[in-house]
Amino acid sequence: MSENGRSVKSGQTRDAAIVGIHEFPSRDVEGQLSPLQIKAECAARALEDAGLSLGDVDAIYDAGEAGGMAGLGISEYLGIRPNVIDTTMVGGSSYEFHAAHAKRAIAAGKAKVALLSYGSTAHSNAFAIGVGGHGGGGGMPGPADNMERFCGMTLVSNYAMVAHRHMHEYGTTSEQLAEISVATRLHAMRNPEAVQAMRALEFMDIRETTIQDVVSSRMIADPLHLLECCMISDGGGAVVIASPEVARDCATPPVWILGGGEATKYPENGGDITTSAAAQSGPVAFAEAGVSPDEIDIAMIYDSFSITVLTLLEDLGFCKKGEGGSWVEGGRLRFDRPSDGPALNTDGGGLSSNHPGMRGIFLLIEAARQLRGQSCSQVEGASLAVAHGNGGMLGSRHCAGTVILGRD
Amino acid sequence: MADATRPLPNAREPDTGAFWEATKNHELRYQRCNDCEAVIFFPRRHCTSCLGQNLEWQASKGEGTLYTYSVVRQSYHPFFKARAPYAVAWIDLDEGPRILSNLVGIEDPTRDLTIGQRLRVEWEDHEHLAIPLFRPI
Numbered sequence: 001m002s003e004n005g006r007s008v009k010s011g012q013t014r015d016a017a018i019v020g021i022h023e024f025p026s027r028d029v030e031g032q033l034s035p036l037q038i039k040a041e042c043a044a045r046a047l048e049d050a051g052l053s054l055g056d057v058d059a060i061y062d063a064g065e066a067g068g069m070a071g072l073g074i075s076e077y078l079g080i081r082p083n084v085i086d087t088t089m090v091g092g093s094s095y096e097f098h099a100a101h102a103k104r105a106i107a108a109g110k111a112k113v114a115l116l117s118y119g120s121t122a123h124s125n126a127f128a129i130g131v132g133g134h135g136g137g138g139g140m141p142g143p144a145d146n147m148e149r150f151c152g153m154t155l156v157s158n159y160a161m162v163a164h165r166h167m168h169e170y171g172t173t174s175e176q177l178a179e180i181s182v183a184t185r186l187h188a189m190r191n192p193e194a195v196q197a198m199r200a201l202e203f204m205d206i207r208e209t210t211i212q213d214v215v216s217s218r219m220i221a222d223p224l225h226l227l228e229c230c231m232i233s234d235g236g237g238a239v240v241i242a243s244p245e246v247a248r249d250c251a252t253p254p255v256w257i258l259g260g261g262e263a264t265k266y267p268e269n270g271g272d273i274t275t276s277a278a279a280q281s282g283p284v285a286f287a288e289a290g291v292s293p294d295e296i297d298i299a300m301i302y303d304s305f306s307i308t309v310l311t312l313l314e315d316l317g318f319c320k321k322g323e324g325g326s327w328v329e330g331g332r333l334r335f336d337r338p339s340d341g342p343a344l345n346t347d348g349g350g351l352s353s354n355h356p357g358m359r360g361i362f363l364l365i366e367a368a369r370q371l372r373g374q375s376c377s378q379v380e381g382a383s384l385a386v387a388h389g390n391g392g393m394l395g396s397r398h399c400a401g402t403v404i405l406g407r408d
Numbered sequence: 409m410a411d412a413t414r415p416l417p418n419a420r421e422p423d424t425g426a427f428w429e430a431t432k433n434h435e436l437r438y439q440r441c442n443d444c445e446a447v448i449f450f451p452r453r454h455c456t457s458c459l460g461q462n463l464e465w466q467a468s469k470g471e472g473t474l475y476t477y478s479v480v481r482q483s484y485h486p487f488f489k490a491r492a493p494y495a496v497a498w499i500d501l502d503e504g505p506r507i508l509s510n511l512v513g514i515e516d517p518t519r520d521l522t523i524g525q526r527l528r529v530e531w532e533d534h535e536h537l538a539i540p541l542f543r544p545i
Contacts, residue, residue: 142421142423143421143422143423143424143450143451143452144450146417146418146421146423146424146428146450147417147424147427147450147451147507147508148508149415149417150414150415150416150417150539151496151508151509151510152414152415152480152483152485152487152488152491152494152496152510153480153496153508154480154482154483154488154496156478156480156482157478157479157480157496158478160478161476161477161478161496161497161498162476164476164477164478164523165475165476165523168476168523168524218481219479219481219518220481220482221478221479221480221481221482222478222479222481222493222518223478224478267498267506267508268506269447269449269500269504269505269506270500270504270506271506273475273476273498
């Protein structure tokens with residue numbers, strides 16, 4: 001039994017908990033704020049949420065996305081001198097890595113209060129990460145980029161090549177992939193900040209969508225349509241993670257980090273493009289948490305594109321490889337169908353609420369909202385969530401971070 | 409427009425420069441490890457199976473199958489924007505390497521391509537190197 005009164009599975013540890021969260025409400029700062037300013041404001045609000053203060057923070061987790069030397073720039077800007085500085089930068093999955101690393105550092109006694117923060121002005125900068133942007137070599141100069149840059153592989157086409165192969169091998173259809181966009185938009189329409197985001201980014205038709213809407217939207221890179229692609233917003237967020245002793249006195253109920261897993265994936269001769277790094281990180285995270293996918297209530301899965309979610313759901317073990325298409329059919333991923341398995345991206349996701357380039361922190365934030373009972377699309381009694389970040393590019397090289405979260 | 413050229417590889421890149429050097433003669437190269445026989449691609453200085461450096465260049469016959477592809481309808485790059493829709497593909501060469509390239513010689517790439525179809529290399533010549541593109545056989 002845990003000291004909090006709920007039975008803890010054998011081997012499951014409750015070393016650290018998310019105690020403070022904040023998602024920056026605006027998706028268009030109109031060039032008026034910097035990424036660092038967004039990070040600092042989110043940090044302040046997340047600490048306030050937890051009932052902690054800046055002086056309590058003794059560990060900083062920073063992907064370096066706001067510029068300067070990672071970890072150092074944000075420490076100086078905030079005015080803290082942490083004992084643990086972790087600068088893991090693995091794209092959109094950075095924050096799942098950070099959460100798992102914070103759990104380890106806290107369990108090892110190296111820190112008591114960890115701060116994760118994110119800030120981006122991708123929309124204001126018109127940073128071409130989206131539908132027309134190029135992604136050869138994952139943006140990294142080096143030998144791989146030198147072999148790939150010449151052929152004009154856009155970011156969308158990188159993911160679209162996974163979708164095409166998935167369709168070829170397993171018979172997956174565009175209508176099945178559209179289920180992911182439809183469920184996510186349904187959740188977005190229930191989230192006032194997501195609706196405001198779509199207005200700010202001048203979405204043409206802000207309403208619930210149908211499968212027909214998705215498959216008849218403009219083709220961006222075959223076989224992916226416009227409504228299968230995430231938005232490009234400004235935004236940011238912060239998460240505060242604390243030791244059990246600190247968490248006990250916080251203003252919010254603890255959301256325990258029960259397990260974590262991380263992995264890499266890159267093109268290999270003869271390799272399988274339809275299987276992502278999640279197939280390696282997922283089992284490790286579930287094993288550490290002592291839970292199985294069929295126990296999960298909330299699936300916060302990085303939705304850069306529809307195919308990302310379908311692939312990751314399979315790789316995380318919600319269904320078998322190749323069966324994702326039929327598994328998601330019939331609105332299964334909606335928040336109001338809890339008996340059918342987890343609800344997907346109940347905040348509206350990157351597709352319809354928030355994607356400033358590295359969405360991983362929002363996966364933790366919405367998972368925590370659900371486990372606290374505070375989501376706009378609340379799943380009643382939600383007690384277990386998975387947050388899975390995919391950083392880099394699904395169709396070539398990427399990192400995966402899986403985190404399992406649970407409440408008391 | 410000065411920008412409207414294909415982004416070209418760097419023929420002096422430490423790992424892959426020798427690959428691009430050989431393209432001048434329309435040779436499509438890959439490496440094989442003399443110690444463990446692994447095929448290495450993209451090229452590098454060591455074997456990705458045994459970390460040894462006893463590698464030998466091999467010439468591919470330039471034929472393979474289409475593993476997967478996408479047809480790009482929208483690009484912001486001036487060279488590619490002018491060519492949309494165009495096909496980007498991963499191609500499995502018969503000798504083992506998987507190479508990323510463009511598909512050419514197709515009337516309508518949104519309709520006329522099939523995963524698994526046979527392809528053959530064809531070369532787009534530039535001043536200091538040639539770009540390997542693939543055409544349905």
